[in-house]
Amino acid sequence: MTPLLDIADLSITYAAASGPVRALRNVSLTIAKGEVLGLVGESGSGKSTLASAMMALLPANAAVNGRLEFNGADLFALGPEARRRLRGNGVAAIFQDPFTALNPATRIGVQLIEFQHHKTGIGHAERSRRAVAMLGRVGISDPERRMRQYPFELSGGIRQRVLIAAALLTEPQLLIADEPTTALDATTEMQVVALLRASRALVDGAIVLVTHDMRLVADLCDRVAVMYAGELVEAGPTAEVVTRPRHPYTKALLACDPARIAGPVRRFPTIPGQVPDPAIPRDGCAFAARCTEASGICLTTPPPMVRGDGGDFARCHRLVA
Amino acid sequence: MVLEIEDLVVRYKTGGWAGALRSKSQRHVEVLAGVGLELNSGRTLGVVGESGSGKTTLARAVVGLAPIAAGVVRVDGMRASGWGDGPWRFIRRKVGFMFQDPLASLDPRMDVATLVTEPFVIHRTQGIDRRREAARLLDLVGLPARFLDRYPYQLSGGQARRVSVARALALKPKLVIADEPTAGLDLSIQGDVLNLMTDLQAELGMSYLLITHNLTVARHVADEIAVMYLGRIVETGPTDAVYRLPAHPYTRALLGARGGGERVVLEGEPPSLSPRPHGCEFHARCPIAKPRCQTEPPAEQVIAPRHRVLCHFPLIQPQAAGTA
Numbered sequence: 250m251t252p253l254l255d256i257a258d259l260s261i262t263y264a265a266a267s268g269p270v271r272a273l274r275n276v277s278l279t280i281a282k283g284e285v286l287g288l289v290g291e292s293g294s295g296k297s298t299l300a301s302a303m304m305a306l307l308p309a310n311a312a313v314n315g316r317l318e319f320n321g322a323d324l325f326a327l328g329p330e331a332r333r334r335l336r337g338n339g340v341a342a343i344f345q346d347p348f349t350a351l352n353p354a355t356r357i358g359v360q361l362i363e364f365q366h367h368k369t370g371i372g373h374a375e376r377s378r379r380a381v382a383m384l385g386r387v388g389i390s391d392p393e394r395r396m397r398q399y400p401f402e403l404s405g406g407i408r409q410r411v412l413i414a415a416a417l418l419t420e421p422q423l424l425i426a427d428e429p430t431t432a433l434d435a436t437t438e439m440q441v442v443a444l445l446r447a448s449r450a451l452v453d454g455a456i457v458l459v460t461h462d463m464r465l466v467a468d469l470c471d472r473v474a475v476m477y478a479g480e481l482v483e484a485g486p487t488a489e490v491v492t493r494p495r496h497p498y499t500k501a502l503l504a505c506d507p508a509r510i511a512g513p514v515r516r517f518p519t520i521p522g523q524v525p526d527p528a529i530p531r532d533g534c535a536f537a538a539r540c541t542e543a544s545g546i547c548l549t550t551p552p553p554m555v556r557g558d559g560g561d562f563a564r565c566h567r568l569v570a
Numbered sequence: 571m572v573l574e575i576e577d578l579v580v581r582y583k584t585g586g587w588a589g590a591l592r593s594k595s596q597r598h599v600e601v602l603a604g605v606g607l608e609l610n611s612g613r614t615l616g617v618v619g620e621s622g623s624g625k626t627t628l629a630r631a632v633v634g635l636a637p638i639a640a641g642v643v644r645v646d647g648m649r650a651s652g653w654g655d656g657p658w659r660f661i662r663r664k665v666g667f668m669f670q671d672p673l674a675s676l677d678p679r680m681d682v683a684t685l686v687t688e689p690f691v692i693h694r695t696q697g698i699d700r701r702r703e704a705a706r707l708l709d710l711v712g713l714p715a716r717f718l719d720r721y722p723y724q725l726s727g728g729q730a731r732r733v734s735v736a737r738a739l740a741l742k743p744k745l746v747i748a749d750e751p752t753a754g755l756d757l758s759i760q761g762d763v764l765n766l767m768t769d770l771q772a773e774l775g776m777s778y779l780l781i782t783h784n785l786t787v788a789r790h791v792a793d794e795i796a797v798m799y800l801g802r803i804v805e806t807g808p809t810d811a812v813y814r815l816p817a818h819p820y821t822r823a824l825l826g827a828r829g830g831g832e833r834v835v836l837e838g839e840p841p842s843l844s845p846r847p848h849g850c851e852f853h854a855r856c857p858i859a860k861p862r863c864q865t866e867p868p869a870e871q872v873i874a875p876r877h878r879v880l881c882h883f884p885l886i887q888p889q890a891a892g893t894a
Binding site for chain 1: 620621726727756757758759760761762764765768783785786787789790791809810823824826835836839
């Protein structure tokens with residue numbers, strides 16, 4: 250079966266005044282229909298660039314190498330019109346900040362109806378009916394009244410639900426959720442997580458969850474892909490990666506998570522050093538300078554991709570037997 | 571006692587001409603509704619709660635940056651209440667403040683050396699070699715001297731936090747208020763900043779009032795914890811006891827929100843403050859609320875020495891001595 254999303258050897262370089270910035274380096278990843286994938290990494294890891302590429306939303310100064318196929322069609326070969334259609338019809342996104350993602354001057358109902366402009370063959374009344382039904386499905390009480398409200402009248406949690414409803418109304422094949430709970434409080438976050446879990450049944454396709462929160466990944470995702478400095482360093486089934494990480498960066502990242510540290514500690518583990526500057530050319534492994542297990546070869550030669558049995562892989566010299 | 575707060579009430583006026591039409595009690599929003607807490611020297615008190623619970627208002631009130639309607643703040647023995655400049659000037663000299671967003675709280679037109687020594691100018695400290703003092707402060711927070719001439723836009727998130735720590739420490743405070751010191755930081759950097767704060771406390775002996783919504787961070791770094799809901803402290807006690815055996819249903823839900831134990835998902839969101847809910851202000855969202863909770867505000871109950879809860883039906887049986 251062809252995967253829903255097939256990314257092969259994808260590199261993205263931004264042209265900047267100071268020289269080229271290599272934001273994404275040789276990333277290969279497939280996402281199957283029905284799958285929930287967690288895309289994890291810290292600032293500067295390239296996870297947002299990769300998510301933007303999936304939506305064909307790259308800025309004009311981005312140069313693309315490699316392949317990104319959505320349903321068998323090369324996304325970068327599409328014309329502007331076809332890309333727009335894809336964003337309204339094939340791919341939908343939920344963003345981090347529910348406070349800026351809605352038009353503040355327009356009623357919720359009008360916005361939810363507009364989101365459906367790609368759906369042909371249904372009238373305004375039907376679109377309105379679908380919007381009300383979807384608000385109900387995402388757990389919003391009194392949806393008819395919400396349709397008439399403006400965004401400022403809604404709390405953060407309700408707005409994020411409205412945005413999830415908006416995304417689901419387009420019946421996307423690929424739903425990209427970019428840090429969907431970061432701006433929310435603990436108890437509201439739990440409600441939205443429960444809703445996202447339930448959304449699996451409402452999306453006839455795949456969900457990509459972009460996050461830095463490993464707990465969220467463990468909660469929601471079948472598979473996880475870990476990014477570091479523009480590279481995909483490890484990917485595999487969530488349970489596998491979280492309990493038996495193979496890449497030293499994944500290990501270090503999991504060790505830093507205060508939620509994973511059993512007893513109260515005063516000193517937290519850290520990852521010394523800094524993420525390498527994407528504008529500076531590099532040989533060898535991106536993580537070598539901060540890696541506790543690095544040896545000579547790590548500084549000179551790019552690490553090989555080492556595959557495991559369960560469709561998992563990691564890029565690390567240490568894994569070569 | 572470095573910090574002592576008694577029955578602190580903070581009210582904000584609700585704006586607009588429509589306010590004048592409302593009944594008197596509705597013309598104000600009571601953001602803090604009688605908060606009391608104590609913090610000993612060299613200790614860390616974590617204040618946790620959701621947005622709107624009053625955490626940040628509490629932090630600001632400690633240095634007189636909120637309209638205090640009633641109650642007393644005592645810092646290092648100096649007593650202050652209400653508005654007015656007198657005692658607050660003294661208090662602000664004893665308190666270092668790390669604001670929530672370090673990049674927004676650092677003046678973009680000042681270099682780091684000027685930023686970290688600004689407190690000396692504000693408090694008119696004489697006989698200070700600003701440059702040398704700035705280098706000393708940067709050294710304290712682990713930044714090399716070359717950062718002295720940098721501007722805020724040249725700092726990473728972690729470096730900006732270090733600068734805001736350095737600035738908070740300039741006047742050798744007895745108390746440092748850290749408002750969400752790790753919000754927006756990557757996990758690996760978060761540990762760095764927290765370790766730095768712990769080391770500095772061991773070295774300099776100041777107390778921390780740590781304001782955070784991050785319960786996992788609070789669990790590791792706070793000696794004592796205070797859980798806020800709608801401007802009241804609903805549970806307080808030694809961190810270990812509160813996390814192991816939460817007595818308030820709200821605390822239990824918050825902790826369940828973040829891994830471990832069975833999960834209790836709360837319905838809805840914190841209700842409006844104007845007017846405040848009747849009875850126990852948590853009753854509408856409480857999974858174990860009884861009729862009494864809708865009408866009668868709960869009194870504080872003592873679960874164990876120092877462990878107190880504001881609930882009619884605490885999850886842990888109070889001591890025989892009972893209500894305080």
